[in-house]
Amino acid sequence: xxxxxxxxGGAQVSFNMTPMIDCTFQLIIFFLLTxxxxxxxxxxxxxxxxxxxxxxxxxxxxxxxxxxxxxxxxIEQDRSKLGIAKEYRVKGEAVKKHDxxxxxxxxxxxxxxxDKPDKFAVEVRADQKIHYDQIQPxxxxxxxxxxxxxxxxxxxxxxxx
Amino acid sequence: xARERSKSDxxxxxxxxxxxxxxxxxxxxxxxxPLTPMIDVVxxxxxxxxxxxxxxxxxxxxxxxxxxxxGPQSTPPIQVDPIKVLLSPAGLEGEAVRIEIxxxxxxxxxxxxxxxxxxxxxxxxxxxxxxxxxxxxxxxxWTHIVEAFNQAVRARFKNIGFAPAEG
Numbered sequence: 001x002x003x004x005x006x007x008x009g010g011a012q013v014s015f016n017m018t019p020m021i022d023c024t025f026q027l028i029i030f031f032l033l034t035x036x037x038x039x040x041x042x043x044x045x046x047x048x049x050x051x052x053x054x055x056x057x058x059x060x061x062x063x064x065x066x067x068x069x070x071x072x073x074x075i076e077q078d079r080s081k082l083g084i085a086k087e088y089r090v091k092g093e094a095v096k097k098h099d100x101x102x103x104x105x106x107x108x109x110x111x112x113x114x115d116k117p118d119k120f121a122v123e124v125r126a127d128q129k130i131h132y133d134q135i136q137p138x139x140x141x142x143x144x145x146x147x148x149x150x151x152x153x154x155x156x157x158x159x160x161x
Numbered sequence: 162x163a164r165e166r167s168k169s170d171x172x173x174x175x176x177x178x179x180x181x182x183x184x185x186x187x188x189x190x191x192x193x194x195p196l197t198p199m200i201d202v203v204x205x206x207x208x209x210x211x212x213x214x215x216x217x218x219x220x221x222x223x224x225x226x227x228x229x230x231x232g233p234q235s236t237p238p239i240q241v242d243p244i245k246v247l248l249s250p251a252g253l254e255g256e257a258v259r260i261e262i263x264x265x266x267x268x269x270x271x272x273x274x275x276x277x278x279x280x281x282x283x284x285x286x287x288x289x290x291x292x293x294x295x296x297x298x299x300x301x302x303w304t305h306i307v308e309a310f311n312q313a314v315r316a317r318f319k320n321i322g323f324a325p326a327e328g
Binding site: 057127132157 | 204207
């Protein structure tokens, strides 16, 4: 009896890796499909979320003006920064409030080099808490740059009634 | 000599079945590719995505039109008083909003009420060409302005604009 056990050699203990590898591949495929590459044009911020949002995804032929708020930490340190735009961002370039003329030139150039200049649109992308007096200069810039097509960024779907 | 050879042959013939028996006991040889590097890489990828992934809400755009100031006006202005939506901040830090419509008794903080009233006005004017002018105060938050704009678009008005800040 003892002899036959020795004859069989040492028992091999191994994990069954197959289900784990299956799950891992499923997760990787999920992340690969759902991950959106971060874009320098889309500054992370909390966008307006209107009831029954009429927002639709309109991608092509546009410039994006981001109205960037101060960070949460900065606002907690100084409440007067709440609702104030830290900077404006177009094509990854940060522009201060006193220097908005720069945006006019950028927009004019983008419109000039666009395939369809008459359909060229400008997207105003601002944080929920930004005050209107911080957006008004952007609207003035759009008029100065003779941009008739404006788009306002909001979340798609939005809150239900 | 011949006797010795026959003896060794007999011994080897005795050993061969013994070896075969041992091999049989060991079972068939398992062929497996080395999985360790693949699992390493897969886990690296998984960790990268788990740590680097940020879920974002899907965003879209609401179409608006600014007045064209590039040339002479092609269409005559509409001879109707615009619907003026006044927005003023409410709450300690302007987190809420008061919505009023000029020359009416509507005063609310509910965008749904604004939508209902705009629908009534559209039916009364029998036109969606009546301009709707959103007039926020300086410190009204952008979310409330977009909300009012969205409700006007939802009520299918075509000419929706923003006026300079009041107050």
